[in-house]
Amino acid sequence: MKINLQGKNFELTETIKDYILKRVTNLEKLLSTIETRGGEIMVNFEVGKSTKHHKSGIVFHSDCLININGKKFYSSSDKEDLYQTIDEIKENLFNEIKKSKDRRQTLFKRGAASIKKMMKGLSKRNPFTSKY
Numbered sequence: 001m002k003i004n005l006q007g008k009n010f011e012l013t014e015t016i017k018d019y020i021l022k023r024v025t026n027l028e029k030l031l032s033t034i035e036t037r038g039g040e041i042m043v044n045f046e047v048g049k050s051t052k053h054h055k056s057g058i059v060f061h062s063d064c065l066i067n068i069n070g071k072k073f074y075s076s077s078d079k080e081d082l083y084q085t086i087d088e089i090k091e092n093l094f095n096e097i098k099k100s101k102d103r104r105q106t107l108f109k110r111g112a113a114s115i116k117k118m119m120k121g122l123s124k125r126n127p128f129t130s131k132y
Contacts, residue, residue, distance in 0.1 A: 001031065001041045008048025019083065020045055023090040030097050034068060042067040047082065064089045066097070073097055
């Protein structure tokens, strides 16, 4: 897993870098099987202030793009606190990746069940062409 961190309009401190890396590596639970199969994961995380002159209100902006074998997952957030933006992005990406993974597994199981019915002779429908 390659992680690129970038700061805009302010300096990234070590505590912020550590916090971001800890949140991104929490996503590794979902991504570990992809890496073991030889997949490539690229994470681009950008954190910054939306303006230089505001001191209160929605000041912090964060973006994250995860590229998993050509499939892209993106999330962004604007909040008053930098750590809240990072946490919100992590939750959004976790849900997106999990939803994609569950969808792929469900479609595989449905296709396998359809082929099994056809092989047993219970269904005349061809699962590849969806015709009877």
